[in-house]
Amino acid sequence: MRNPNRPLSPHLTVYRMHQLTSLLSVVHRGTGVFITIAALLLVGWLMAMAAGAEAYATFNAIAGHWFGQLVLLGVTFSVAYHLCNGIRHLVWDTGRGFELSAVYRGGYIVVAVSILLTILVWVVAYAGRF
């Protein structure tokens, strides 16, 4: 019965990735895995805070470094994108929104709202410092 070579979904290699639809779909998966790993940062932040002033200062120094900020920007956008596109997945699960035009419109909306959310979070983060 078992055939280890049977095709398993999603067949990444059979898609032409310049389609917006399949690209956004694989990005949902990518962001999902990425933010599961990035959740370590949330726990690291809390652990540093619990450990005391020295650990907390170290965490803030790393997070505040330009490279740390770049990673955190990526995490923010990934969560925003996964959240917005996740809502789209949930709508699809109700059997709605499958017309090709709706799929494309939804895709553009998801990308736009994700960027907007990311900017908003970072404005809030930096507004506190000035």
Place this chain on the structure above:
Amino acid sequence: MRAFETPLSRAKGLGSAKNGFHHWWQQRITAVVLVPLMLWLGFGIALQAGADLESARAWVAHPVNATLLVTSIIILFYHGAIGVQVVIEDYVHTEGLKAAGILLVHFACFLVAVAGILAVIRIALGS
């Protein structure tokens, strides 16, 4: 021998996911709950970004925030663990490797979640 199985027991052994529907459903339930939680968490952390230790601790220790933080940690790591499991099930074709990978992911997520929850409790209790 399959001919002697009831249709149900045959169906139970089929498919690559085994307990696919259960996880599929939990992935959706946790996703719905995560929408407000992640919005709260995102802006909450943004407001504390780079804050001094005292005010950051005070924010975490606030009963509402501590409750929502622990809730977020539990749901987020559960959603993440079953999500990564689905990815492993899709791409890892060797049964042993697949089982080991899934076990590792679930254990790692559990461990990190416990560490996060303990940190919130320590901060909330001021110890």
